[in-house]
Amino acid sequence: MALTARSLSLSLGRRLVLDAISLSVRPGRITVLLGPNGAGKTSLLRCLAGLLRPESGAIMLDDAPIGTLPLRERARRIGYLPQSAELVWSLNARDVIALGRHPWRSPFAAPSEADRAAIADAMTATDTERFADRPANELSGGERARVLLARVLAGSPEWLLADEPLASLDPAHQIDILDRFRAAADRGCGVVIVLHDLNHAARIADDIALLHGGRLVAHGPAADTLTPAAIAEIFDLSVEILPAARGYPMQIVTCGRRNSAE
Numbered sequence: 001m002a003l004t005a006r007s008l009s010l011s012l013g014r015r016l017v018l019d020a021i022s023l024s025v026r027p028g029r030i031t032v033l034l035g036p037n038g039a040g041k042t043s044l045l046r047c048l049a050g051l052l053r054p055e056s057g058a059i060m061l062d063d064a065p066i067g068t069l070p071l072r073e074r075a076r077r078i079g080y081l082p083q084s085a086e087l088v089w090s091l092n093a094r095d096v097i098a099l100g101r102h103p104w105r106s107p108f109a110a111p112s113e114a115d116r117a118a119i120a121d122a123m124t125a126t127d128t129e130r131f132a133d134r135p136a137n138e139l140s141g142g143e144r145a146r147v148l149l150a151r152v153l154a155g156s157p158e159w160l161l162a163d164e165p166l167a168s169l170d171p172a173h174q175i176d177i178l179d180r181f182r183a184a185a186d187r188g189c190g191v192v193i194v195l196h197d198l199n200h201a202a203r204i205a206d207d208i209a210l211l212h213g214g215r216l217v218a219h220g221p222a223a224d225t226l227t228p229a230a231i232a233e234i235f236d237l238s239v240e241i242l243p244a245a246r247g248y249p250m251q252i253v254t255c256g257r258r259n260s261a262e
């Protein structure tokens with residue numbers, strides 16, 4: 001079982017944003033996509049979710065091109081959390097989260113026991129019970145982000161694709177959510193996350209995919225990919241790598257821009 005990009009190229013407008021990317025991610029593992037702004041992380045994630053059609057190459061889910069899967073099956077199997085989502089519905093947070101069960105429900109049927117359990121689990125995982133009955137469009141940015149993540153988790157997807165899920169969360173909820181991604185992977189879910197924080201990436205990733213200018217520069221365990229040389233090259237940063245400490249397999253200390261720190 002795998003979610004695979006085969007020689008994937010994508011242009012948006014006149015810009016080549018993904019250039020012959022080949023990458024395979026597996027169930028039970030967390031893959032973090034890292035790279036500077038504009039590197040192509042969101043574009044790759046949207047292709048993996050079947051939301052963007054590449055101009056060449058293919059996305060395969062197991063042995064099937066993703067575009068050949070019925071939409072309902074795709075929605076059941078792949079949970080996609082976009083980078084930012086407006087909440088335009090005047091629904092309370094609980095009802096927004098319950099929308100995550102949509103691919104599993106029959107029209108007009110009452111929620112099943114499985115639906116209710118999945119929604120409750122997702123709310124616990126994201127600590128959203130406290131504001132479950134408030135209108136979702138009146139929540140703070142971080143509260144809204146947790147509701148939208150809960151909505152994806154409620155769908156119990158086999159593949160969880162999340163684009164900067166920590167961006168508006170406070171530090172405690174960032175750690176909670178990283179732990180949730182780990183728990184999902186431990187249950188066999190394949191997780192792909194776009195992050196910007198190098199230490200969060202090192203903490204959570206089984207594998208890191210480094211993107212730069214639409215190309216896949218490296219793919220493998222953090223210790224092999226997050227080297228000072230690679231970070232200097234891709235992010236134009238000078239860093240020191242310190243040994244493992246307190247749950248972090250390595251600590252990346254940013255010293256400054258590559259040139260100014262020399």
Ligand SMILES: Nc1ncnc2c1ncn2[C@@H]1O[C@H](COP(=O)(O)OP(=O)(O)OP(=O)(O)O)[C@@H](O)[C@H]1O
Pocket residue numbers: 012013014015017035036037038039040041042043044
């Ligand atoms: N609709 C579009 N039309 C033209 N170019 C686009 C479009 N959407 C994105 N791009 C370009 O594609 C490139 C990759 O964008 P993408 O959003 O995938 O990058 P990213 O790595 O996720 O960046 P960030 O870290 O800033 O979120 C960028 O150069 C961006 O300007």
